[in-house]
Amino acid sequence: MSYFFQLVVSGVVVGSIYALSALGFVLIYKSSRVLNIAHGQLIASGAFITYALAVWVGLPIAVAFFLSMIALFFIAMSVERIFLRRLIGEPIISVIMVTIGLMSILDGLIYLTPFGTYNFSFPEFLPTTPIQAGGVSISWTQLVGVIITALLIGGFSWFFKKSTLGISMRAVSDDQMASMAIGISIPRVFGLAWAAAGFSAAAAGAIIGNITGLNFETLHAFGITVFPVVILGGLDSIFGAVVAGIIMGLIQQFASGYLDGHWGLSGTANLLPYIILLVILLFKPHGLFGIHEIERV
């Protein structure tokens, strides 16, 4: 039974990071209807910038964490300004392909740095003995990661519910024409959505980097696994991203805990999310909490 609870705990840990990664993805989609395929690369660069600042420059980890979030804030904002702004109103395939192109460019830039070829791991800055409770153990890094994730998601929810800027962003996602009429600057909202996504991606990257170590392939794969999460939760729902992230984390942990090694199966944690994705798409295309769009000729 404690094995089960251990899986639940690690599932929630992984799931909350999925939720944080999916959050940035949903932010972009919600406001500008852009499917950002390069999100995994944003997450990876967040992790790498944090590492570079913390280890090579020698800043305290908290400062490095914060600075990398600021850096990604501006990087993502300028990405929107340079590449996506020109493509407003273009067909969907162009927009998707631009983010794919962006993914390649970021890949190339990362391969130019040592992070593309070598593996790094963050120095331990928290106690290394895991916390034990009733046969279940959780490391300090994981615990702090989950707490930061919860704080960030709470902060974003507050931002969207209460602040003027957040409300205007929700207004744009609801009806662009009407929000222009009441004086909201749409390009500014798009830029801010990307900036917020970059901000959360940096946080997600730094947390993943601390838990799993810095390997470009792993971080890259994280960006792809975000797709099943956002589809399960509904592409435009922040709450859905959180719920779906945790569900997906639990499913992956249970799959690798109970399915692998039986009946000749292995690596099912990488397969199940996509099967769930297909099932969801077939039976409930707008996810658990997504808004159903009505189309007219």
Add this chain to the structure above:
Amino acid sequence: MAVNRWLATGNYFTSYRDEQRIFQTHLDRTIHVAFLLVLFAWPLVFDPGNKAMLVVDNILIAAIAVLGLNLLTGFAGLISIGHAAFVGVGAYTVASACRVLGDSHPLVTHAWPLMLLAAGGVGAAVGAFVGLPAMRLKHLYLAIATLSFQMIFQWVINFMGFFNQGQTIFVGRVRWFTGTVSRDGHYLFWYYVMLVVVILCGYAVRNLLRTRYGRCLVAVRDNDRAADAMGMHPGLTKVYAFALAGFFAGVAGALHAYVYRGAGFESFTLHHSITYLAMAIVGGLGTLVGSFLGPVAIMLLDLGVEDLSKVAGTVFAGAKNLATAFKPLAFGTVIVLFLMFEPRGIANWWRIARSYLKLWPFRY
């Protein structure tokens, strides 16, 4: 009025039949035939090495695959981020035959044209199956569904013992009327085979696009609800577009397996899917000629970057594998630049040049 069938400065259609001609003038046809003859004759005159021939073979494989992708994404408007998986299905059809029958079974080595068709058929079946969600899904959701097919395909190849866990499965040397195709003539032989296949596929697509089944695809792309109102079945049309794309990809995959004499997991990854999509876009979505120009452009870019990074590697000693960094960088930059400045691709330059020549000596 006697119409000049050799040179026409402008359009003089008097019937719909005229407009549907593949070659508008005799000059067009002559140039086309001459170009095909050059394609057949040049290896006899220049004697390219095996290395150059492999590049040309790669371009032709990609051209067949992109032809299918262009039907799906360009003409039917369905975005697929899983095309390399369809190509992989074709390659693994041949590989499975080798696995079950042994890699020099007569069916594999003698009846390879049949194997190509079989791979195409399996590709079409898998394509239609993967296309089933298209009955309900659109745009982004469909793109993600094809992405998940790509991931599932990779898992199946990587973790199933039958597929050798993604390691290369060998395919035997094929036989032709003159005997077993030798090592020296291997790439040249497959160049001619693929040239014939590409020409057949090109004509098939060109003809398809002037029948009701081809026009159906375009109608569904432009507005599927309006197409529905006009009596087409958008869902079935989409599934059929996926089957078509799967067929071309399957043939391309089988050719890939034969040319490389084996099928391995690393040729059919997500990265390759994205490359096919980039080829279609750089060539020009929704144009036939773009399906051939795109693969040429992207493959040559890849080669150019590889050479450049070799040169750069000698200048900056220390930087070891600049190619791994420069390749995605150049690839991404080219895609982004094309989308921002020439979304209709190289085919648009081709169109401009043609209409300039057609109207010459007048400007318009």
